Structure formats: C-alpha cells, structure tokens
Amino acid sequence: MNFWEYLRSREELLTFETWQHASMVFQCVVAALVIGVAIGLLVYRSPRLSAVATGAAGAAFTIPSLALLGLLITPLGLGVAPSVVALTLYSLLPIVRNTVVGLTGVDRTLVDAARGIGMGRARILLRVELPLAWPVILTGVRVATQLAMGIGAIAAYVSGPGLGEQIFSGLGRLGGANSVNMTLAGTLGVIVLALLFDACFVLIGRLTTPRGIRA
Amino acid sequence: MTGPPAEDTAREPGVATGRSRESLHTPTGRSWRALIQPAVIVAAGAAWLAYVENSGLDSIARRSLALDYVARKTWQHVELTLVSTLVVLAVALPLGVLLSRRRFRRATPLVLAVANIGQSAPAIGVVVLLAVLWGIGFWTAIVALVAYGILPALRNTMVGLQQVDPSLTDAARGIGMSAPAVLRRVELPLAAPVILAGIRTTLVLMVGTASIASFISGGGLGDLVTTGVATQRTPVLLTGCVLIALLALLIDWIGGVASRVLGPKGL
Amino acid sequence: MPDAPDAPDAPDPRAGIELTDVTKRYPGQRTAAVDRVTLHIPAGEIVVLLGPSGSGKTTLMRLVNRLIEPTSGTITVAGRDALSLNPTELRRHIGYVIQDAGLFPHMTVATNVGLVPQMLKWDRKRIAARVDELLELVDLPPDRYRARYPRELSGGQQQRVGVARALAADPPVMLMDEPFGALDPITREHLQDSLLGLQDELGKTIVFVTHDIDEALKLGDRIAILDKGSRVAQYGTPQEILLSPADEYVEQFVGGAQSMRLLRFSRVADVPLGETPTARPGDDAAAVRDRIGDADDAFAVVLDDAGRPVRAVTRDDLRDAAGPLGERGAPVPEPLHARDTLQRALEALIQTDHDRVPVVGRGGAFTGTVSLATVQDAVRDMRRAAERRTAGTA
Numbered sequence: 030m031n032f033w034e035y036l037r038s039r040e041e042l043l044t045f046e047t048w049q050h051a052s053m054v055f056q057c058v059v060a061a062l063v064i065g066v067a068i069g070l071l072v073y074r075s076p077r078l079s080a081v082a083t084g085a086a087g088a089a090f091t092i093p094s095l096a097l098l099g100l101l102i103t104p105l106g107l108g109v110a111p112s113v114v115a116l117t118l119y120s121l122l123p124i125v126r127n128t129v130v131g132l133t134g135v136d137r138t139l140v141d142a143a144r145g146i147g148m149g150r151a152r153i154l155l156r157v158e159l160p161l162a163w164p165v166i167l168t169g170v171r172v173a174t175q176l177a178m179g180i181g182a183i184a185a186y187v188s189g190p191g192l193g194e195q196i197f198s199g200l201g202r203l204g205g206a207n208s209v210n211m212t213l214a215g216t217l218g219v220i221v222l223a224l225l226f227d228a229c230f231v232l233i234g235r236l237t238t239p240r241g242i243r244a
Numbered sequence: 245m246t247g248p249p250a251e252d253t254a255r256e257p258g259v260a261t262g263r264s265r266e267s268l269h270t271p272t273g274r275s276w277r278a279l280i281q282p283a284v285i286v287a288a289g290a291a292w293l294a295y296v297e298n299s300g301l302d303s304i305a306r307r308s309l310a311l312d313y314v315a316r317k318t319w320q321h322v323e324l325t326l327v328s329t330l331v332v333l334a335v336a337l338p339l340g341v342l343l344s345r346r347r348f349r350r351a352t353p354l355v356l357a358v359a360n361i362g363q364s365a366p367a368i369g370v371v372v373l374l375a376v377l378w379g380i381g382f383w384t385a386i387v388a389l390v391a392y393g394i395l396p397a398l399r400n401t402m403v404g405l406q407q408v409d410p411s412l413t414d415a416a417r418g419i420g421m422s423a424p425a426v427l428r429r430v431e432l433p434l435a436a437p438v439i440l441a442g443i444r445t446t447l448v449l450m451v452g453t454a455s456i457a458s459f460i461s462g463g464g465l466g467d468l469v470t471t472g473v474a475t476q477r478t479p480v481l482l483t484g485c486v487l488i489a490l491l492a493l494l495i496d497w498i499g500g501v502a503s504r505v506l507g508p509k510g511l
Numbered sequence: 512m513p514d515a516p517d518a519p520d521a522p523d524p525r526a527g528i529e530l531t532d533v534t535k536r537y538p539g540q541r542t543a544a545v546d547r548v549t550l551h552i553p554a555g556e557i558v559v560l561l562g563p564s565g566s567g568k569t570t571l572m573r574l575v576n577r578l579i580e581p582t583s584g585t586i587t588v589a590g591r592d593a594l595s596l597n598p599t600e601l602r603r604h605i606g607y608v609i610q611d612a613g614l615f616p617h618m619t620v621a622t623n624v625g626l627v628p629q630m631l632k633w634d635r636k637r638i639a640a641r642v643d644e645l646l647e648l649v650d651l652p653p654d655r656y657r658a659r660y661p662r663e664l665s666g667g668q669q670q671r672v673g674v675a676r677a678l679a680a681d682p683p684v685m686l687m688d689e690p691f692g693a694l695d696p697i698t699r700e701h702l703q704d705s706l707l708g709l710q711d712e713l714g715k716t717i718v719f720v721t722h723d724i725d726e727a728l729k730l731g732d733r734i735a736i737l738d739k740g741s742r743v744a745q746y747g748t749p750q751e752i753l754l755s756p757a758d759e760y761v762e763q764f765v766g767g768a769q770s771m772r773l774l775r776f777s778r779v780a781d782v783p784l785g786e787t788p789t790a791r792p793g794d795d796a797a798a799v800r801d802r803i804g805d806a807d808d809a810f811a812v813v814l815d816d817a818g819r820p821v822r823a824v825t826r827d828d829l830r831d832a833a834g835p836l837g838e839r840g841a842p843v844p845e846p847l848h849a850r851d852t853l854q855r856a857l858e859a860l861i862q863t864d865h866d867r868v869p870v871v872g873r874g875g876a877f878t879g880t881v882s883l884a885t886v887q888d889a890v891r892d893m894r895r896a897a898e899r900r901t902a903g904t905a
Contacts, residue, residue, distance in 0.1 A: 091492045093452030096485040099469045103478055142613030144578055145686075146627050146676065147603030160617045175364060182366035183456070186473075193368065200372045200459060203380070212376050216369030223364030239617040241660030 035210035043195070047218050050191030053184075054177045054226070057113055061120030062170055068121075069128025069166075070154075079129045086122040094119065094180040098187050112181070112189025119180055120173035127169025131162030164238050171230045178223040182215065192218040281497050289490045296479050305477040308468065314483070320463035321491060324382075324454035328389035329447050332397050335390070337439070340401025341427065352402060362395040367453045375460035385462025389453050393446050400442025404435035433508045440507055444499030451492045465491065526554040526589045526683035526716050528575060533584030535570055544570045546740035547584070552733075554683070555714040559727040561764075562737030568720045571741045572686050575718060576605045589683045589716075603627055606677030606685035606715070610692045612669040614661035620646070620672050621657040627680045645675040648712075650705065667698035674706070678713070687719045691726070703729055707850060711873055724765055728753070728776035729852075736761050749776050754896055773893050779856050779870055780849040782889040784879030787867070789814050790824065796832035796839065799824065812869055813840060818876035820846055820869040846871045849878055856886050 036043065072078035094115065101111035135158050143153045185193025195215030202208040235243075293314065301309060342348065343355055374388040408431050416430045432439075458466025465488045472481025529552075535545040544567045552558045560568040573579040574586060577598040586593040593601055614623050624645055625638045633641070643653040649671040661669055670690055677685055691699040703726065710717065721727055727734050728749040735746045738760055745757035753772060756762035765772075788802040788811040803809045803826050813822040813836065824840030832839065846869040847856050860868060860883040867880040 088493065091448050091451075091496045092489040093455045093492055095452075095455045095466060095469060096488040096492075099472070099481050099485040102473065103482065138609060138611065138613050139615060141578070142607070142609055143615075145576060145602060145607035145609065145613075147599050147601070147605075147630060148626075149599045152630070157615060161615075178364065179366040179368075183368045186368075186459075193366075196366075196369050196372050199376055203376060208376050209373075212369065212373045216365060216373055219366045219369060220361065220364050224361065227364070239660070241619070241662060242617045 030207060030210065032210050032213060035207060036214060039214070043214060043218065046190075046192050046194055047222065050178075050181055050193075050219065051222055051226075053113065053116065053189070053191055054174060054181050054222075057116035057177055058120045058170060058174050061117050061124050061173055064117070065121045065124030065169070065173075066128050066166065068125050069132060073129050073132040076133075079133060083126045083129050086126045089118070090122050094183050095186070098180075098183060102187055107188040109190060111187045112184035112191075115184065116177045116180055120177050123169040123172040123176065124166065125169075127165050127172075128162065131165030131169075132158055134165065135161045160239070161242065164234065164242065164244075167230065167234050167237070171227065174226050174230070175223055178219055178226070182219050192222075278501075282494055285490050285494045285497070289487060292483065292486050292490075296483055299479060301479060302477075304475050305479050308471050308475070308477065308480045309483060314468070314487070317463065317465050317467055318487060318491065320382075321451070321454055321465045321488070324385060324389065324457055324462060324464050325447065325450045325495065328386050328393060328450045328454070329443070331386065331390045332393040332446055332450070333443060336394050336397035337401055340398050341405065341432075343398075344402050344405040352406070356399060356402065359395040359399040363399075365392070367392050368456055368459070371453070371456050371460060380461040382457075382462050385454070385457035385460055385464075388460070388462075389450055389457070392453055393449055396449065397442055397446045400445065401435075401439055404438030404442065405431055407438065408434045436506070436508050437503070440503035444496065444503055447499045448492060448496050451488070451495050455488045528552040528589075528684060528716060528718065529585075529587040530571075530574070531585045531587075533571075533574055533586060534582045535567075535574060535579060536582045543582075543740055545574065545581070546742065548741050548743060550735060550743060550746065552716060552718060554716050556732035557710060557717040557719055557730050559719045559721060559731035559734045560737055561721060561724065561727040561731075561734050562741075563722060563764075566737040566739060567741035568722075568737050569688055571737070572688060572718050572720050575684075576602045576607060576686055578602075603630055603680060604682050604684075606679075606682045608670075608673050608677045608685065608687040608690045610689045611666075612661070612673030612690075614669055614672055614676070616661050618660075619657065620651075620659050620661070620664070621653075623661070623672060624675045624679055626676065631680055641679060642675075645678055646672075648678070648709065649675045651675075665698075666694050667702060670694065670702060671705070674709070678709075678715075682715075684716045685718070687717060689721055690719075692721070692723075699726075706730065711848075711850070714873060725776075728765075728772070736764055748781075750778075750781050750893075753777070754893060773897065774854040774857070774890065775852050777853045777890075777893065778849065779847050779851045779853065779881060779886075780872075782853070782856075782881060782886055784870055784881055785867060785885065787812055787869075787880045789877060790836055792836050792838070794836050796829050796834060796836050799836055800826060800829040800832070803829075808866055810867075812843060812877055812880070814877055817874065819874075820871065820877045823869075844868050846875075846877075847881060848872075853886060853890060856881065857883070857890075860886060 030038070068082060072082045097118065098111055098115050101114055105111040105114060139157060139161070140153060143157045148156065181189070181191050182193035182196055185191060185197045192215045195211045195218070199208045199210075199212030199215065202211070293311070296309060297311070307313070343351060370392045371385070371388040374391065375384055378384045378387070412434065413426055413430055416426045421429065454462070454464050455466040455469065457464050458470050465484050468480055468484025468487070472478065472484055528550075530548055530550045533545060533548050534543050536543040548571060550558075550571075560571055562568045570579055574581050575588060575593070577586075577593060581594070588601070588605065614620075615626075618626075621639075621642045624642045628638045628641055642657065646653040646656055651668060651671055656664070656668070656672075661672070664672065673690065677687075691702050694702065707730065719727075719730055721730075731749055733746065733748055734752055736744045736752065738744045744764075745752055745761045747757075752761065752765060753776060756765060788799070788804075790799045790802070790811045790813050792813060792815075799811055803811050803824075805826075810823045810825045812820045813824060815821050820843045822838075822840040823843045824836065828840045829836075844863050844865045845859070847859060849870055849872045851859075860881070867882045869877055870879050870881050872878040
C-alpha cells in the first residue's frame with residue numbers, strides 16, 4: 030500500500046486524530062495563555078519576581094518533555110491528564126517569559142505620559158502596556174504552539190490523544206506493513222498542523238497589531 | 245536570572261531553549277559561586293540515587309537501578325548528546341558560513357524558510373521515521389538527532405552572521421582585508437555570541453531528543469523511563485526522569501560557561 | 512473652542528498655581544529633593560523652571576500634577592487644593608507635555624490627541640471635532656495627519672501632536688518638561704515660536720522646565736532659577752534676571768548680561784510705550800482731530816472691534832472732515848508685538864518708513880506705539896545698568 034492509499038484507507042481515523050491533536054494543542058495553549066499572562070501581570074512590576082519567573086521558566090525549558098511526561102504518570106496516571114498538564118506547562122514557559130519581557134519592555138516614559146494625562150492603573154494596563162506588549166506575547170504564544178505540537182506527539186507514549194498514536198503504532202510495527210506509512214502520516218500531520226497554526230498566528234498578528242508598532 | 249530578549253524567541257521558534265548568556269548564574273573568574281549550580285545539580289542526582297537505592301526495591305527494579313547500569317545509561321546519554329552535537333556543528337557551521345557568503349545570499353530566505361518548516365517537525369516523528377527506514381540502534385539515533393538538530397543550528401549561524409553590522413565588514417574591506425580575512429577577523433568574532441548561543445541551544449535540544457532515542461534502542465537514560473513504564477516500576481521511571489532533567493540542566497550550564505569563555509571579549 | 516472658560520485677554524486669575532512650603536523627601540536620602548519651596552505662578556503666564564540637572568526642577572514640576580506626591584506643604588491649582596483631589600482626575604485637567612512627546616505608538620494621531628476627552632466621556636462627534644481643531648491649531652492639517660501613527664511623523668511633528676494632546680480638554684494649566692530638548696536647533700526654534708503664538712491665543716498658565724538658558728529667556732514671562740534642593744535662587748522676569756542677578760549662582764548661570772543677550776531677550780514690553788490717542792471708525796472726525804492735538808507728527812490709531820490697530824489718521828487726514836471717521840487715514844505699518852525681542856524691534860524700526868509703529872499685545876490688541884529713538888534709549892539704559900553692575904562686582 031503506498032502512502033496515498035494508506036491515507037485514503039484510514040481517512041476517518043486520521044481526520045479524527047488530527048482533529049484531536051489540534052484541539053488538544055489549542056486548548057492547552059489557550060489555558061497557558063490565560064495562566065501565563067496572569068502570572069506575567071502578577072510579577073512584572075517587581076524586578077525580583079520577574080527575574081524569578083523568567084529564570085524558572087528558562088530552567089524548566091531545558092527539562093526534556095519525556096522526563097516531564099514520565100514524572101506526571103505517577104500522580105496522574107496514563108491518558109489525557111498527563112498529556113494536557115505537560116502541554117500546558119510547556120506552553121506556559123514561553124508565554125510567561127514573553128509576557129514579562131513584553132510588559133517590562135514598555136517604554137517607561139510612555140507609562141509616565143499615560144499617568145501624566147490622567148490614566149488610572151487599570152486603564153494604563155489595558156490601553157498602553159498590554160497593547161504594546163502584545164506582539165511579544167503573541168510571539169510567545171506562537172513558540173508555545175510549536176512546542177506543544179511536537180510534545181503532543183510524544184504524549185501518545187503516555188496514551189495521550191492525537192497524531193502521536195500513528196508514530197508510536199509505526200514504531201510498534203517496525204519492519205511490518207504500513208509502519209513507514211503510519212510514521213510518515215503522523216509526522217507530516219503534525220508538520221501540516223504546525224504550519225497551519227503558524228499561518229493563523231501571522232494573520233492574527235497582522236489583525237491585532239496596530240500599524241504604528243508593526244515591525 | 246534575567247530572561248533573554250523576546251526577539252530571541254522570535255528568531256528561533258520551536259527551539260527547545262532560547263536562553264541568553266545572562267540567564268545563568270555563571271559569573272566568570274575564580275568565583276566559587278560559579279560552581280554552586282553544577283554542585284547542586286550533582287548533589288541532587290546523588291541524593292536521589294541514594295534515596296531510591298535504599299527504598300526497598302524489588303529485584304526487577306534493583307536490576308534496572310544497579311549503579312553501574314545507571315552510570316552506563318548516563319554515559320550513553322552523554323555520548324548521544326555530544327556526538328550528535330559535534331556532527332551537527334561540523335555540518336551546520338561551515339554550511340551556514342558558506343550560505344551567508346555573498347554568492348549565496350539570495351538563497352538565505354529560502355534556507356531560513358526551509359529551516360522554519362523543518363522546525364515544526366516533531367522530534368519523535370523524525371526519530372521513529374529514521375528507525376523505520378534504517379533499522380534501530382545507536383547510529384540511527386545519531387543520524388536522527390543530527391537530522392533534527394541541524395536546521396536550528398544552521399539557522400542560528402546564518403542569523404548570527406547576518407546581524408553583523410554591514411558597515412563594519414565594509415570598513416574591514418575598506419582597509420584592505422581580503423574576503424577570508426574579513427570573515428575570520430570581523431564577521432566570525434562579531435557573530436560569535438549568537439553562534440555560541442546556538443551551540444548551547446543545540447546541546448540542550450540534543451539532551452532532550454536523546455531521551456527519545458531509547459524508543460529506537462539508541463540507549464541513554466530514556467531506557468530507564470521506558471523500562472519503568474513497561475515494568476510498571478515507578479522508582480525506575482522516576483529515576484530516569486530525574487536524571488534526564490538534571491543532566492539537561494548540567495549540560496545547559498556547561499553550554500553557558502562555554503559560550504562565556506569562548507565568546508569574544510568586549511562585546 | 513467648545514468650553515474655553517477664559518477669554519484670551521483676561522485669563523481667570525484663579526487659574527494660577529500656588530506652591531506653599533512644599534517639600535519632597537525620598538526615603539533613605541539625606542537631603543530633600545525639594546526643600547520648602549514656595550512659588551506663585553500667576554495665571555496666564557509662562558513660568559520657566561530653569562536649573563542644572565539635579566536641581567529638582569522636574570521633580571518640582573511633577574509635584575503639581577502629583578506624579579510625585581509631596582512630603583509636606585500645600586499645592587493649589589486653579590484655585591483648588593490639588594492634594595485633596597483624586598490625582599487621576601486632577602491630571603486630566605492639567606496638560607502634560609514631555610520630552611520626545613511620549614505619544615503612544617500604537618494609536619493614531621487622532622486617538623492620541625483624543626485620549627483625555629475620551630476619558631472625560633465626551634461624545635464621539637465632539638472629540639473628532641476637537642481633534643481636528645487642535646491639529647489645525649498646531650499647524651498639522653487634520654486631513655493629512657489625523658490617521659497617521661506617531662512613527663510616521665518627524666520629531667517636531669510628534670511634539671506638536673504632544674502639545675495638541677495636552678491641550679485637548681482645554682486645561683487652564685499646562686506642564687511642559689523639556690519638551691523641545693531632543694529636537695534639532697532649527698525645529699526647536701520653530702516650535703518655541705509656535706508655542707508663543709499659541710500662548711498668545713490661549714493664555715494658559717504654563718510651567719516649563721528646561722536647562723537651556725536661552726530657551727528660558729525666550730519663552731518665560733518669569734523665570735525661576737533653581738539651585739540644589741529646588742532652592743529658588745531668583746524668581747523674576749527675564750530682564751530682571753539678566754540685569755540684576757540675585758547672587759553669584761544666578762550670575763554664573765546666566766553668564767552675564769552681554770549686549771547681545773539684552774537685545775535678544777529683552778522685549779518690546781520692557782520699553783516705555785508712547786501713548787497715542789485711539790479712535791473707532793464710528794467716532795466723530797472732528798472730535799478725533801481734537802484728540803490728536805497740534806504736534807506735527809501727531810496721529811491717532813483707528814482700532815477695529817477687537818481692538819486691533821487698522822489705520823492711522825493724522826490731522827491732515829481730518830482737515831475738513833465732518834461726521835464719522837469712516838475709512839479715512841492710511842493703513843498702519845506692520846505692528847510689533849509686545850513679546851517681540853528688542854533685536855527684532857530694532858530691525859523693524861530701522862526698515863520702516865514710519866516714525867512710530869504700533870505695538871500689540873495678547874490677541875493683537877493695541878497697547879501703544881514705539882519709536883526707534885525710544886528703543887535705542889532703552890537699550891542704552893540697559894547697557895549702562897549692566898556695565899555699572901559689572902564694574903561694581905569686578
């Protein structure tokens with residue numbers, strides 16, 4: 030069976046797994062965006078806390094995903110739970126870091142100007158700081174999504190949902206019929222999804238970044 | 245620790261780390277503080293092993309956690325990491341330099357676009373695909389790691405050279421330096437911080453990906469994880485995870501020190 | 512303007528600023544940044560806070576809109592106790608201009624200018640109209656500039672928008688913190704002139720911080736020269752400061768009263784103006800003739816409804832005239848402004864064919880006449896005074 034025939038014969042399963050993969054990544058990144066921006070908002074005013082947050086995120090970044098997934102099996106068992114937690118945790122790291130970097134990177138004279146013309150704290154945050162930090166935060170979300178796509182594939186090892194199942198099935202049938210097709214389908218599926226998501230981010234970036242601060 | 249500038253992440257999406265040189269507590273000089281971090285990492289590893297070896301393991305777990313076995317797996321992991329990193333650098337650095345020469349400059353966006361697409365490939369997919377095509381084992385694992393790591397490293401080299409202020413290379417040419425001299429004495433030293441950061445990134449990326457090598461019998465600490473899951477021995481699984489994480493932190497620290505020591509002064 | 516509270520030539524006297532015994536002490540610092548400063552900033556004047564860096568001039572200014580909270584003392588802005596107001600609310604009624612303009616790069620020019628009115632919950636139409644009016648006022652045609660983003664403007668244009676933003680809700684008081692400090696000399700000069708033009712029209716109470724003595728002399732109705740701890744070393748008009756520096760510190764700071772400076776920074780208003788009879792077109796010609804008197808070169812200045820000089824009529828013009836004055840007489844020469852420097856006045860008087868030139872004040876209203884001789888006399892007196900002082904101190 031060649032690759033195309035394989036794709037056609039498993040169309041339903043592949044569509045389902047692709048959808049699962051996309052939906053898992055999307056939900057985890059959205060959760061990470063909410064939590065990550067919240068953390069960023071809590072710490073960005075204090076240089077100490079900011080340093081701790083970005084430092085911890087950086088250190089956690091170096092921990093390989095397999096190690097984290099394995100560690101999560103003990104408390105959470107196999108399946109969706111450890112996958113979702115791991116994906117959300119990894120997605121958090123670039124989002125927290127970029128939120129802090131973005132917010133602390135806002136020109137202080139602009140905040141001073143905002144105060145000077147009579148904006149209150151909340152208004153400065155909503156109208157000046159967050160919009161100016163937004164491109165940087167969005168970049169963090171983009172990185173988080175790419176990361177989550179790849180780790181989502183490994184999540185199949187702990188019986189997580191998504192396209193990783195194809196890859197591990199291929200591995201399990203090493204040398205057997207369709208093992209190449211399965212692995213290829215899983216890998217290409219993730220690549221295509223990642224590129225699609227990335228294209229969406231480019232679009233979102235263009236739509237949500239005012240012309241005045243577009244690169 | 246201060247975070248790296250956000251542009252770092254913008255330039256290298258999907259790369260497993262984007263930490264800049266300042267992000268480590270690794271002051272240069274003879275300060276004993278520089279050694280706190282690795283000492284803590286090694287001590288944590290030793291403490292974990294001491295704890296787990298004395299926690300009443302059954303025979304299966306004890307076999308997988310025998311100290312010489314763990315040491316061998318750790319060494320395999322280091323081997324996988326170092327060999328693949330060296331191969332990646334041996335290919336990516338010269339290629340990156342070549343592709344950023346004037347003659348190939350026009351191809352740069354294309355190469356970077358391909359690198360971007362390559363980066364969205366999942367590590368596990370690349371590793372398994374090569375095993376399916378080539379058979380399993382250490383060297384397949386190396387090839388897979390190299391295949392996975394080469395694009396980010398290439399990209400870093402090119403970006404590093406690209407961001408060298410053109411007026412400086414112009415000035416170098418203007419005082420009569422030959423093209424190779426400009427490269428050696430101006431471009432490479434100025435691009436060194438970015439290139440070195442890329443090397444560190446590659447190292448960390450390889451440590452992480454090397455743990456996947458165990459799926460294709462490449463050896464390494466991933467074996468403890470897979471054994472732990474397969475035999476349902478949590479202490480084995482946890483030991484694998486803890487040691488991988490500590491090794492990653494240690495190698496990242498070494499990468500940080502290396503880029504400080506090797507980096508040109510005065511930048 | 513939609514809600515201009517004060518007519519241009521009669522600024523509300525309560526719109527001034529009073530600082531009484533104001534002190535700002537930062538925790539952990541031995542000396543106070545601002546040490547018991549008392550300063551009265553009269554309504555409708557530009558008061559320049561001038562001093563070297565570290566003199567606390569910016570701190571002093573920022574106390575007014577409570578970007579910095581004073582440790583003790585009282586501050587009254589436009590008749591209200593600033594310290595009892597909500598600081599955010601207070602700032603919306605005080606214009607604020609900073610170096611580099613501080614425009615929000617992610618908002619268009621129109622949004623930037625309309626921010627304060629928007630916060631004050633004006634309706635959208637009124638904001639749009641106000642924005643256009645303000646852009647017009649700062650010489651940026653609204654159709655061209657409204658939708659632009661700050662980075663699409665030059666530094667000078669950005670600062671014009673900054674001034675427009677500060678003026679948006681028509682605050683009686685404006686604070687300007689080295690607004691032209693980062694601009695090239697030509698643009699700076701140009702914007703200074705524009706500011707004087709605007710001020711002529713609007714009559715705001717302006718606190719202007721700078722370290723540039725020439726800028727201070729040019730713009731200030733009064734100058735407060737500050738020393739460490741915001742000690743007010745001298746507070747007076749540019750001429751007072753040039754001619755009689757209060758102490759060595761001030762003298763060093765202004766660098767002595769060279770004649771060039773005297774000419775460049777003394778104003779027509781500093782010269783005793785000649786009193787000339789005025790008339791309205793409706794006045795009876797014969798009565799006006801009597802008012803002019805017998806002298807050969809005597810004349811009367813005919814004013815329009817706004818009090819601006821339009822024509823000059825001499826005795827000869829009215830010789831057999833009867834009935835209302837009407838259109839008699841010749842157009843007046845280009846008037847000098849009370850704000851013009853003596854240098855400019857001398858140039859104008861040397862070139863003109865007329866002996867006496869009308870002088871106008873705020874809103875172009877006639878205030879008197881001046882002749883070449885009076886200006887030359889005044890300059891000579893000033894030089895003498897300056898020389899006497901230098902000789903005395905040497």
